[in-house]
Amino acid sequence: MRAQPRGHHGTADHPYSALNLRLVLATFGFFTSAVLGALALSAGFVWLAVILWVLAATALVDAVVVELRRRARRREGGGRGSLFE
Structure with a gap:
């Protein structure tokens, strides 16, 4: 039994992002x-609306932070565009 499929690069020491x-x-x-x-x-x-809008704002900030990290990773030459990079 193989630990991971052939051609995949993620390992236990260096997992996919x-x-x-x-x-x-x-x-x-x-x-x-x-x-x-x-x-x-x-x-x-x-x-309830105020609580949900605070959650929406938090999710929006998280999305912006993730997008900035994705762009930085792309500049460094990483990432393939799948759900798991």
Whole structure:
């Protein structure tokens, strides 16, 4: 039994980076929280809308940080564009 498929470069000492997956999850969290916040506001739950918009802002900041890290990695010559780099 092989430890990993042939042609893959991630190892236990140097695992794949999940920056692209983290970007997808942050984007999903941003849109979901923003839409649910708007729905909560329209239903009259202002406190819930504020909490959801704070979560949306946090997800947006995370997405920006991840994108900056992805660009820096690309400048260094790494990354292949898959969910796991």
